[in-house]
Amino acid sequence: MNVPADLKYADSHEWMRAEPDGTVTIGITDHAQAALGDLVFIELPAVGRVLKAGEACAIVESVKAASDVYAPISGEVVAANSDITSTPEKLNEDAYASWLFRLKPADPNALAGMLDAAGYEKLVAES
């Protein structure tokens, strides 16, 4: 299982990367894409939308089924990856290069409470 050490993780299977400008880039994990199977449709939140932690805000749909993506932290959407909506299969190829959206976090320290790579690996192993 590919779980990069430099990222943070949510128990709902999103990854988060802290950017130098204070924003947080968010995607779904390699484990999540493998469980979903071949992705064929992705819908992302609009830029400017304000999300609460735990709110369903994006949809990833595979040949098998549709699944919600949750905002792992609260914040305002500052960017959405329009490339991935036209080529959803790229998310299956590399889940960490294929980010979904970027938030300006409501709490600058929001990532502190998230899982690290070891914690996420443990979560998946026990699920």
Next chain:
Amino acid sequence: MVDFGGWDMPVNYGSQIDEHHAVRRDAGMFDVSHMRAVDLAGAGARDFLRYALANNVDKLKEPGKALYSCLLDPNGGVLDDLIVYFLREDLFRLVVNAATTDKDVAWLRRLIADRAPHLTLTPRDDLAMIAVQGPHARAKVWQALPGSEAATVRMSPFFGTQAGDLFIARTGYTGEDGFEIMMPVEKAQAVWNALVAADVKPCGLGARDTLRLEAGMNLYGQDMDESVSPLASGLAWTVDLASPRDFVGKAALLAHPGNAQMTGLLLQDAGGVLRAHQAVQTPRGAGEITSGTFSPTLGKSIALARIPAGVAAGDIVTVSVREKSLAARVVKPPFVRNGKVLVA
């Protein structure tokens, strides 16, 4: 792995879409040992099937010939869909769905007890089945299984023949050429491995579903069941209402022909994937999707839907996909056959 009619079966071995394309472009195989061959033996077997099945077994003239038929209940509901092979006048083989096997056998045994108690019905639990499908499927089977070529090289589609301990039929559930091969259970692993060695790609239930949907073929339990008529399931072509022959369910179908039809839908808008149970709005009233998926061959979402009669191919309907209403075009299935897209 998922439970499918009591069988643990793989949804996919690797990428479901790669498995789908392997069948459309080359050759893929499915372990379909969950499907059950049921042999009907005894003098007058044809006469019994003439009454038990909605399609007319009198169409089976040459030994080995296969026929697709519904098994109806007296109300005209679909108990199962099956393939029947005419092997000899006193031996026919039915191939039925996994989840319905026990129900079918119990029903047929009741009919036999009433009408032809000398007939015997034998579920062949001793047989496994592998479907090898795709434009190169037959050539790869011939390469992998010695003796199979001589037995089947001149066999037309929708025929089956015994070749040693293999029963090889030129049938399938994908819209491609190929074989469905029955064999003693203990031989299945060796046959599978020989096909792997001949570069036939193992495919799971996921690809089987996208392939059959592109081919416009119904899935029992999803597109039809006891609660619906074959006439509302795109299966009128398999129900012989014209001849004087009586069969189970005929009177009910004639009394209640219904006002619904099964059609194909092709999603026009971006916004998701068509799925079973989504509501369909048409100019003639509401309907529902019975099966929907993303078609790897078309690169678009497709569906089978039960909608009011009178809605015609080319009409635009709207489908509720989550909170959105998306436009879909009514098309006549199949969507894809023999690698070719048939809907523009």
